[in-house]
Amino acid sequence: MVLRMNFNPADSRFVHLSPGNPRYFELGDSCFIPIGANICFPRFETDEEKVFADYRRMMEKLAHCGGNYFRIWLSCPFFELEPHHVGEFDSRQRIRLERLLRMAAELHLRVKITLEHFRIIEGKYIEFFPGVAGFVKQIHHVDHGGSSQTMLEFFTLPEARAAFLGKLDYLAQYFRENEAVFAWELWNEINGVGEETPLMDAWMTWSEQMLSEARKRFPNHMVIQSLGSFDSIAANREYDWLCRSACDFVQVHRYTALG
Numbered sequence: 001m002v003l004r005m006n007f008n009p010a011d012s013r014f015v016h017l018s019p020g021n022p023r024y025f026e027l028g029d030s031c032f033i034p035i036g037a038n039i040c041f042p043r044f045e046t047d048e049e050k051v052f053a054d055y056r057r058m059m060e061k062l063a064h065c066g067g068n069y070f071r072i073w074l075s076c077p078f079f080e081l082e083p084h085h086v087g088e089f090d091s092r093q094r095i096r097l098e099r100l101l102r103m104a105a106e107l108h109l110r111v112k113i114t115l116e117h118f119r120i121i122e123g124k125y126i127e128f129f130p131g132v133a134g135f136v137k138q139i140h141h142v143d144h145g146g147s148s149q150t151m152l153e154f155f156t157l158p159e160a161r162a163a164f165l166g167k168l169d170y171l172a173q174y175f176r177e178n179e180a181v182f183a184w185e186l187w188n189e190i191n192g193v194g195e196e197t198p199l200m201d202a203w204m205t206w207s208e209q210m211l212s213e214a215r216k217r218f219p220n221h222m223v224i225q226s227l228g229s230f231d232s233i234a235a236n237r238e239y240d241w242l243c244r245s246a247c248d249f250v251q252v253h254r255y256t257a258l259g
Contacts, residue, residue, distance in 0.1 A: 012026075012027075012028045012029070013027075013028070013179045013220075014027075014179060014181075014220040014221060015027050015032050015034075015110055015182050015183075015222070016222070017222070017248065017249065018031070025249075032068070032110075033068075034068060034069035034110070034182065035066060035067050035068055035069060036062060036067045036068065036069035036070040036071070036109070037058070037062060037067065037070050037071075038070070038071045039055070039058055039070050039071070039072065040071055040072055040073040040076065040114065040133070040188075041072070041073050041076030041077075041078060041079075041132075041133045042054065042055075042076070042078050043132070046077075046078070048096070051078060052099065052100075052103070055100060055103065056103060058070075059103060059104065059107050059109060060107065062107075062109065063107040063108065063109060067109065068108065068109055068110060069109060069110050069111070069112070069182055070104075070109060070111060070112070071111070071112040071113075071114065071185075072100070072111060072112075072113060072114065073114045073117055073133055073188060074097065074113050074114060074115050074116075075114070075115060075116045075117050075118065075133065075137075076117075076133040077132075077133070078096065079093055079096055079097055079100075080093060081093050081094060081167065081170065081171075082139060082167070084139070085139055085144075085145050086139050086140060086145060086146050086147075086163045087163060087166055089167075089170050094170075094174060097113075097175075098174070101175075101178055101180040101181070102180075104180045105179065105180040109180070110180060110181070110182035111180055111181055111182055112182045112183045112184075112185055113181060113183075113184055113185065114185040114186075114187070114188050114226075115167070115171075115184065115185065115186055115187065116137075116186065116187045116188070117133060117135065117187065117188035117189075118134075118135055118136060118137035118193075119135040119136070119151075119192050119193045119194075120135065120136050120137075120151065120193075121136065121137055121138060121140045121141040121146065121148060121149075121150070121151060121154060122136070122138065122141050122143070122149075123136055124136055135192075140154055140160065140163075146160075146163075147159035147160045147163065148160050151193045151194060151199060152198065152199050152202055155199075155202040155203050155205070155206040156202050156206075161206070161209070161210075164210060165210075165213055168210075168213060168214055168217050169217065171184075171217075172217035172218060175218075176217060176218050176219070176220070176221070177220070181218075181221050182221075182222070183221060183222035183223065183224050183248070183249075184214055184218055184221055184222070184223045184224070185223075185224050185225065185226055186207060186210055186211065186214065186223070186224070186225050186226075187207075187225060187226065188226055189226055189227055189228040189253060190203050190207060190225060190226065190227065191203070191227050191228050191238050192228055195238070200238075204241055204245075207225045207245065208245060208246055211223050211224075211225065211245065211246040211247060212246060215246075215248075222248035222249060223247070223248055224247045224248060224249060224250075224251065225242065225245060225247055226251060226253060227239060227242055227253060228253055229253050229254055229255040230252050230253065230254055231254060231255060231256075239252070
């Protein structure tokens with residue numbers, strides 16, 4: 001699955017691509033094969049202590065079974081750094097991420113952190129249970145203090161790009177040396193925002209630029225992007241782009257599609 005060799009860690013304490021065989025990850029001088037789960041956001045519970053108790057239960061079970069890796073969404077309500085306005089970072093939310101990474105480190109687990117997952121900036125998705133990660137993020141819309149009116153503008157306007165870079169800067173200030181981080185993932189299935197031209201061209205261009213910017217800020221961590229399910233001929237163009245992109249490694253989301 002690993003296709004690129006452009007990642008050269010400055011410190012062997014971090015998971016990195018093997019310089020001898022980039023199809024494998026290394027940690028120090030040992031092979032690292034990520035085995036884990038997608039526990040991306042808390043389900044059914046919003047109380048902080050109960051959420052962390054549930055995370056610890058899952059993480060301990062994962063470690064006991066030989067796991068060494070899991071994935072979270074930083075953009076879910078429980079961890080969202082900008083809960084009210086773009087550029088206004090909530091330190092209490094950041095401290096939650098710090099706490100989770102400490103728990104992971106105690107259990108020798110590495111964490112892939114997904115930064116965004118929203119698909120629209122206006123309208124409303126129905127939330128079926130507490131803590132669900134909705135796919136609308138209104139703070140980026142001009143009516144809520146943001147810079148954009150559409151997703152196309154979000155990916156192309158300089159103000160919107162500057163806002164995302166501000167989030168990368170904030171995270172780098174606190175986490176660029178955190179050994180528990182496996183990789184930073186820009187977006188969960190970014191093609192979910194739309195696959196029509198020119199929107200697709202816009203998020204592809206945006207991804208390349210932000211992968212480069214993230215790499216500057218996190219020199220010891222891998223940076224990647226993700227797409228939706230590779231289960232049809234229609235997905236070929238997008239995955240062909242992903243394989244040629246600036247991602248440090250390529251991952252495939254694959255669902256059973258019965259028609």
